[in-house]
Amino acid sequence: xxxxxxxxxxxxxxxxxxxxxxxxxxxxxxxxxxxxxxxxxxxxxxxxxxxxxxxxxxxxxxxxxxxxxxxxxxxxxxxxxxxxxxxxxxxxxxxxxxxxxxxxxxxxxxxxxxxxxxxxxxxxxxxxxxxxxxxxxxxxxxxxxxxxxxxxxxxxxxxxxxxxxxxxxxxxxxxxxxxxxxxxxxxxxxxxxxxxxxxxxxxxxxxxxxxxxxxxxxxxxxxxxxxxxxxxxxxxxxxxxxxxxxxxxxxxxxxxxxxxxxxxxxxxxxxxxxxxxxxxxxxxxxxxxxxxxxxxxxxxxxxxxxxxxxxxxxxxxxxxxxxxxxxxxxxxxxxxxxxxxxxxxxxxxxxxxxxxxxxxxxxxxxxxxxxxxxxxxxxxxxxxxxxxxxxxxxxxxxxxxxxxxxxxxxxxxxxxxxxxxxxxxxxxxxxxxxxxxxxxxxxxxxxxxxxxxxxxxxxxxxxxxxxxxxxxxxxxxxxxxxxxxxxxxxxxxxxxxxxxxxxxxxxxxxxxxxxxxxxxxxxxxxxxxxxxxxxxxxxxxxxxxxxxxxxxxxxxxxxxxxxxxxxxxxxxxxxxxxxxxxxxxxxxxxxxxxxxxxxxxxxx
Ligand SMILES: [Mn+2]
Numbered sequence: 001x002x003x004x005x006x007x008x009x010x011x012x013x014x015x016x017x018x019x020x021x022x023x024x025x026x027x028x029x030x031x032x033x034x035x036x037x038x039x040x041x042x043x044x045x046x047x048x049x050x051x052x053x054x055x056x057x058x059x060x061x062x063x064x065x066x067x068x069x070x071x072x073x074x075x076x077x078x079x080x081x082x083x084x085x086x087x088x089x090x091x092x093x094x095x096x097x098x099x100x101x102x103x104x105x106x107x108x109x110x111x112x113x114x115x116x117x118x119x120x121x122x123x124x125x126x127x128x129x130x131x132x133x134x135x136x137x138x139x140x141x142x143x144x145x146x147x148x149x150x151x152x153x154x155x156x157x158x159x160x161x162x163x164x165x166x167x168x169x170x171x172x173x174x175x176x177x178x179x180x181x182x183x184x185x186x187x188x189x190x191x192x193x194x195x196x197x198x199x200x201x202x203x204x205x206x207x208x209x210x211x212x213x214x215x216x217x218x219x220x221x222x223x224x225x226x227x228x229x230x231x232x233x234x235x236x237x238x239x240x241x242x243x244x245x246x247x248x249x250x251x252x253x254x255x256x257x258x259x260x261x262x263x264x265x266x267x268x269x270x271x272x273x274x275x276x277x278x279x280x281x282x283x284x285x286x287x288x289x290x291x292x293x294x295x296x297x298x299x300x301x302x303x304x305x306x307x308x309x310x311x312x313x314x315x316x317x318x319x320x321x322x323x324x325x326x327x328x329x330x331x332x333x334x335x336x337x338x339x340x341x342x343x344x345x346x347x348x349x350x351x352x353x354x355x356x357x358x359x360x361x362x363x364x365x366x367x368x369x370x371x372x373x374x375x376x377x378x379x380x381x382x383x384x385x386x387x388x389x390x391x392x393x394x395x396x397x398x399x400x401x402x403x404x405x406x407x408x409x410x411x412x413x414x415x416x417x418x419x420x421x422x423x424x425x426x427x428x429x430x431x432x433x434x435x436x437x438x439x440x441x442x443x444x445x446x447x448x449x450x451x452x453x454x455x456x457x458x459x460x461x462x463x464x465x466x467x468x469x470x471x472x473x474x475x476x477x478x479x480x481x482x483x484x485x486x487x488x489x490x491x492x493x494x495x496x497x498x499x500x501x502x503x504x505x506x507x508x509x510x511x512x513x514x515x516x517x518x519x520x521x522x523x524x525x526x527x528x529x530x531x532x533x534x535x536x537x538x539x540x541x542x543x544x545x546x547x548x549x550x551x552x553x554x555x556x557x558x559x560x561x562x563x564x565x566x567x568x569x570x571x572x573x574x575x576x577x578x579x580x581x582x583x584x585x586x587x588x589x590x591x592x593x594x595x596x597x598x599x600x601x602x603x604x
Contacts, residue, residue: 231399266337276373324378328364472598475508
């Protein structure tokens with residue numbers, strides 16, 4: 001339907017423009033050699049404006065046959081498409097300084113269009129219907145720290161190729177990414193834009209997108225089309241192969257760029273080509289397209305290798321200059337800039353990873369361990385739509401898990417058990433086929449990279465370490481194997497027995513030091529709570545381990561299929577049949593010989 005009505009609009013507008021064009025052309029050829037432009041009766045105001053613009057663009061040379069005629073038609077076409085925005089109008093889209101949502105303000109659809117907009121949103125994970133009405137050229141508020149605004153840059157910065165990867169993205173959103181990057185990147189630095197279509201289903205993203213970019217930005221845009229869906233990770237690599245600029249910028253195709261976003265980054269890479277730079281990412285709300293400032297931060301991750309924002313390092317705050325680059329252990333992943341050849345040298349993304357997730361963490365770990373660095377630039381700002389629904393498979397976690405295990409096996413040395421723990425997988429016979437990693441191990445060797453311990457000590461000291469773990473996973477008592485040790489109601493600090501489900505509230509860990517933790521593994525900040533016998537209560541408590549001053553009270557003797565005995569009291573953690581929720585209660589009592597088992601054994 002949308003395509004049909006667009007086609008209809010295209011026809012009408014091209015007819016109108018063609019008519020105006022003919023008149024203009026006719027008047028020009030009839031006054032050839034003269035500076036004077038004939039007055040035409042029809043469409044006076046617009047016509048006059050059009051003539052002035054023709055004056056501006058037409059190459060002045062005597063009328064000489066077909067060549068000149070063709071050139072003039074070409075000029076006319078450029079005029080119509082560029083200066084009068086005919087091409088975007090024909091697609092039902094808006095260019096220039098008009099329409100709703102200017103300067104990043106929230107926009108909304110008319111009351112009568114809400115239902116339609118909702119339907120479109122289900123498809124894309126953002127309000128694509130609204131996006132179609134917002135100018136492809138709209139600007140955003142200047143969120144840069146004040147000091148950035150006076151910065152100057154060398155003229156001879158490296159050139160950049162911009163790579164946008166998409167699958168089934170709304171056309172107006174892709175075009176806004178392209179328009180704003182063209183608008184805000186100095187032309188002499190923008191080598192090319194590469195669109196990687198990861199086998200989208202939407203027909204609009206084939207011919208219509210191609211003809212738009214070729215006419216609107218002649219010679220600037222290259223398109224790579226995957227014949228089958230490769231996933232974001234391999235699709236980025238395809239785009240990189242096509243690039244010729246000195247630097248590559250790799251982005252999601254739902255971004256908006258802002259003035260001077262490129263220069264600070266390119267200057268930083270010019271100084272040292274081993275730096276991977278991340279623009280600061282502000283948010284575009286998926287519903288209203290309002291731009292929202294996101295504070296300056298580094299990008300970290302947890303042991304499942306899900307990324308997250310985290311505070312900048314202490315030194316950055318101490319320097320009291322918010323325009324300085326922020327050292328970061330990894331990246332969120334939707335936008336990064338890297339010297340093209342250097343990205344190749346350090347092995348790009350791991351092509352053996354599938355679809356999405358984990359590649360962003362791998363790149364951070366790898367670049368630091370192998371002699372480079374990764375930084376967030378507060379002076380360089382882009383905005384990104386956080387989609388409520390992601391493309392590709394509905395269960396992205398399966399891919400992320402597999403990719404995370406590849407990262408663990410290649411890069412994490414004695415810390416790799418933590419990734420298995422976080423996903424609650426045994427370290428052997430886990431049933432996840434991670435594929436061949438020999439190339440990646442060879443890469444690490446070839447680049448003579450440092451150890452993961454060095455990386456943790458120096459680059460990501462905030463990540464809580466779990467490599468002192470002996471056993472992990474669900475914890476069962478032999479007398480009630482359908483029940484698992486569970487953190488229970490967090491407020492009450494009382495662990496319980498609950499039917500087993502294996503999710504994080506039942507994640508147990510027993511360490512070399514004899515501590516028994518129950519609950520989700522931490523990443524930075526708060527750690528999991530541990531079991532304590534306060535020598536008074538008949539029930540165990542689950543508390544912040546760092547606050548227990550009597551070490552013996554939080555220390556337990558245990559080995560697989562044996563009793564769990566507290567060091568301070570000598571009492572055992574046991575179960576007792578009772579009329580409580582699931583028929584059994586956890587208690588501390590004189591040992592009666594009950595035994596426990598953890599689901600998994602950690603191995604280095
Ligand atoms: Mn994204």
